[in-house]
Amino acid sequence: MRYLSTRGHADRKQFCEILLEGLAPDGGLYLPESYPQIDAAALTRLRQVWQSQGYAALAFEVLSLYIDDIPSDDLLALCRKTYIPEVFGSKEIVPLKPLQATGQAQPEMFLEALSNGPTLAFKDMAMQLLGNLFEYELARRGEALNIFGATSGDTGSAAEYAMRGKKGVRVFMTSPNGRMSPFQQAQMFSLLDENIHNIAIEGVFDDCQDIVKAVSNDLEFKRQYKIGTVNSINWARLLAQVVYYFAGYFQATKSNDQKVSFTVPSGNFGNVCAGHVARMMGLPIDRLVVATNENDVLDEFFRTGIYRVRGTADTHETSSPSMDISKASNFERFVFDLLGRDAVQTKAIFGEGLSRQGFFDLSGDPRFAHAATTYGFDSGRSTHADRLKTIQDVFASYGMMIDTHTADGVKVAKAHLNPQVPMIVLETALPIKFAATIVEALGRQPERPPQFEGIEALPKRVQVMKADVALVKAYIQQHCD
Numbered sequence: 001m002r003y004l005s006t007r008g009h010a011d012r013k014q015f016c017e018i019l020l021e022g023l024a025p026d027g028g029l030y031l032p033e034s035y036p037q038i039d040a041a042a043l044t045r046l047r048q049v050w051q052s053q054g055y056a057a058l059a060f061e062v063l064s065l066y067i068d069d070i071p072s073d074d075l076l077a078l079c080r081k082t083y084i085p086e087v088f089g090s091k092e093i094v095p096l097k098p099l100q101a102t103g104q105a106q107p108e109m110f111l112e113a114l115s116n117g118p119t120l121a122f123k124d125m126a127m128q129l130l131g132n133l134f135e136y137e138l139a140r141r142g143e144a145l146n147i148f149g150a151t152s153g154d155t156g157s158a159a160e161y162a163m164r165g166k167k168g169v170r171v172f173m174t175s176p177n178g179r180m181s182p183f184q185q186a187q188m189f190s191l192l193d194e195n196i197h198n199i200a201i202e203g204v205f206d207d208c209q210d211i212v213k214a215v216s217n218d219l220e221f222k223r224q225y226k227i228g229t230v231n232s233i234n235w236a237r238l239l240a241q242v243v244y245y246f247a248g249y250f251q252a253t254k255s256n257d258q259k260v261s262f263t264v265p266s267g268n269f270g271n272v273c274a275g276h277v278a279r280m281m282g283l284p285i286d287r288l289v290v291a292t293n294e295n296d297v298l299d300e301f302f303r304t305g306i307y308r309v310r311g312t313a314d315t316h317e318t319s320s321p322s323m324d325i326s327k328a329s330n331f332e333r334f335v336f337d338l339l340g341r342d343a344v345q346t347k348a349i350f351g352e353g354l355s356r357q358g359f360f361d362l363s364g365d366p367r368f369a370h371a372a373t374t375y376g377f378d379s380g381r382s383t384h385a386d387r388l389k390t391i392q393d394v395f396a397s398y399g400m401m402i403d404t405h406t407a408d409g410v411k412v413a414k415a416h417l418n419p420q421v422p423m424i425v426l427e428t429a430l431p432i433k434f435a436a437t438i439v440e441a442l443g444r445q446p447e448r449p450p451q452f453e454g455i456e457a458l459p460k461r462v463q464v465m466k467a468d469v470a471l472v473k474a475y476i477q478q479h480c481d
């Protein structure tokens with residue numbers, strides 16, 4: 001399997017080469033040259049693997065189709081080490097939870113529980129594997145890596161929990177001082193591992209991101225200090241997410257003649273892009289429903305064919321903050337496929353076009369209609385009022401508490417139900433991470449998993465710093481030798 005860039009660069013690379021890289025050299029995103037096809041016999045075999053050997057074995061089977069530069073035994077060992085019940089909270093790793101009241105003939109829909117990993121959001125599903133892949137590949141090369149990033153919450157903590165104690169890896173994570181939820185701050189700052197560095201920047205998330213960009217543009221610094229990233233454009237993260245679409249499908253169906261649909265709370269289009277990949281491989285997915293919050297860049301595209309990135313001032317701070325994006329960094333992957341893999345046009349609209357004009361318009365292009373027909377995409381948006389109502393409804397009807405992002409998914413899914421096709425909504429976080437909105441909706445505190453009792457009172461390790469690139473660089477230098 002070789003990987004190419006969506007912007008047409010001539011290089012073809014292997015999995016482990018792109019594992020530690022971010023963007024392709026031409027600014028594009030990596031995709032496999034072609035999607036491996038799962039025919040009926042292969043799907044039957046994967047169902048058996050899932051049923052008899054579980055999630056880690058299924059992950060190994062799916063990953064093997066895309067990774068041919070790690071020996072099979074090693075890859076299997078990495079999957080087994082990653083997806084264990086002690087880390088993800090259940091034998092199934094990603095159990096389906098039916099939303100079904102007594103007396104109802106069939107569930108209204110299912111939630112696929114992806115949020116029982118160490119940081120209680122779905123990002124653990126991919127990040128935990130990434131941590132083990134990084135440690136493996138760095139040891140093989142005899143290299144080290146310093147991961148430098150910016151987080152407004154979920155990504156940073158998932159990365160830190162995945163990389164803590166890993167040989168060859170250090171993490172330097174910036175976050176806006178005092179702006180994450182108290183629970184999120186406690187999660188990150190209570191990590192005392194020597195290879196984890198929390199830097200709280202006096203400013204907002206954009207200040208953190210600007211610092212990361214400035215450091216990334218300093219190629220000499222980047223090379224000297226072996227700076228890398230773990231952001232959502234990393235192909236390995238996306239690939240790890242493909243696996244749970246298969247696991248969700250096998251749990252919701254009895255035979256391979258059946259189809260399912262997925263609704264995915266979306267921000268950077270990473271999670272739902274993994275669904276697109278699964279569908280392209282031949283997994284019987286009917287619809288892929290993209291759910292956004294008030295930051296509806298993606299919903300607007302699927303409704304109109306116009307993709308219009310937002311400025312900082314037009315990006316809303318919402319009660320589903322992990323979906324507060326101004327542009328969707330993985331979207332280029334899907335558009336590349338939508339345009340029949342035309343790299344010249346992809347480069348034109350995402351490269352110069354987008355930075356000059358701030359939008360592109362495919363409404364007059366006959367291929368735009370294929371997003372809904374050939375590729376199965378639908379979309380919808382949700383607001384703060386919708387979230388509150390949905391959290392209340394699900395609690396009243398099913399006695400289940402859902403988080404604000406999952407609520408966006410459930411709200412949008414309700415508009416796309418089909419009695420013939422089970423609907424699976426991806427549960428992307430647990431309510432305890434966003435307790436204030438749960439209290440607003442239900443007048444009570446969300447349940448707290450026992451391992452998180454009292455974390456707000458634990459000792460914290462965090463360096464507060466002015467929003468100044470030079471200070472941050474000096475801190476990295478000091479802690480690299």
Ligand SMILES: *Cc1c(COP(=O)(O)O)cnc(C)c1O
Nearest residue numbers: 154266267268269270271322428
């Ligand atoms: C990151 C995140 C999302 C958005 O996922 P994308 O892959 O960026 O589309 C949704 N919900 C939660 C809780 C998240 O942490």
